[in-house]
Amino acid sequence: MTTSMTLDYQIELQRPEDLAAVESINDRAFGPGRHQKTAYRLREDVQSLDDLNLVARQDGVILGTIRFWPIVIVPGEGTPTPALLLGPIAVDPELKGRGIGIALMRAGIARARELGHRLVLLVGDYDYYARVGFDRVPQGCLMMPGPVDYDRLLKLELVPGAFAGVTGMISRPM
Ligand SMILES: CC(C)(COP(=O)(O)OP(=O)(O)OC[C@H]1O[C@@H](n2cnc3c(N)ncnc32)[C@H](O)[C@@H]1OP(=O)(O)O)[C@@H](O)C(=O)NCCC(=O)NCCS
Known part of the structure; x- marks a missing residue:
């Protein structure tokens, strides 16, 4: 791919055979060591969601990738x-x-x-993700299972009020 190419891509569900190209883009975009991040602790032994993982594809070539993983927020007591x-x-x-x-x-x-x-939760740059509606998780509401910059922990309610009263440890699905 070159920067001069005309973009005419489709956004489609990721297919099983796309995984190698998806991993390659992630390796190039993030560099080595990405698997050390705390977010990856939440992905260990968990499948990302086949009905939500998307790629941008042009002429069979993958230009970009997004994946989603199931998590649960487990409070001290009460329902996750x-x-x-x-x-x-x-x-x-x-x-x-x-x-x-x-x-x-x-x-x-x-x-x-x-x-x-x-x-939806993520760990990332507020200035970028605010463009699609994410805002910061108020300090002290949620915990991650490892070191993280809590200023970068962001949330997006897909349903108004979905974050109301939510506190606890972000965990892999039980
Ligand atoms: C972050 C990433 C996915 C953005 O994809 P992209 O296709 O380059 O971004 P878009 O073209 O949709 O958006 C670009 C705009 O977002 C801004 N932007 C991009 N990354 C940003 C960031 N980290 N913080 C603030 N703004 C950012 C750009 O400045 C640009 O602004 P403009 O429209 O005013 O010129 C891509 O740059 C990438 O793969 N980066 C490396 C991997 C990475 O950091 N992933 C996110 C980790 S949380």
């Missing part, structure tokens, strides 16, 4: 709240800044809402 963990999201480094990332997020968020999900 199911949610989605967004990520990783990555775009071919040569095609950054051309709207593919935002298009992937808009499509993923719309589909998640259609499928009945209520709440």
Whole structure:
């Protein structure tokens, strides 16, 4: 892919045979060590959601990828709240800044809402994700199972009020 190419891609569900290309884009976008991040503790031994993982594809080539994972927020007492963990999201480094990332997020968020999900969390740059409606999780509401910069823990309610009263440890689904 080159930066001069005309973009004419489709956003589609990720297929099983896409996984190697998806991992390759993530490796190039994030560099080595991405698996050390605390968000990956929440992905260990958990499948990302086949009905929500999307790719941007042009002429059979994958330009960008977004995945979603099931998580639960477990309070000290009471009922756990199911949610989605967004990520990783990555775009071919040569095609950054051309709207593919935002298009992937808009499509993923719309589909998640259609499928009945209520709440999305992620760890990332507020200034980017605020463009699609994310805001910061108030300090002290949620805990991650490892080191994280809590200023970067963001939420998006897919249903108004879905975050009301939610506190606890972000965990893998039980
Ligand atoms: C982050 C990423 C997915 C964005 O995808 P993209 O297709 O390049 O982004 P888009 O073209 O949709 O959006 C670009 C806009 O977002 C802004 N933007 C991109 N990353 C940003 C960030 N981290 N913080 C603030 N703004 C950001 C750009 O400045 C640009 O602004 P403009 O429209 O005013 O020019 C992509 O750059 C990438 O793969 N980065 C490396 C992996 C990564 O960091 N993933 C996210 C981890 S939380």
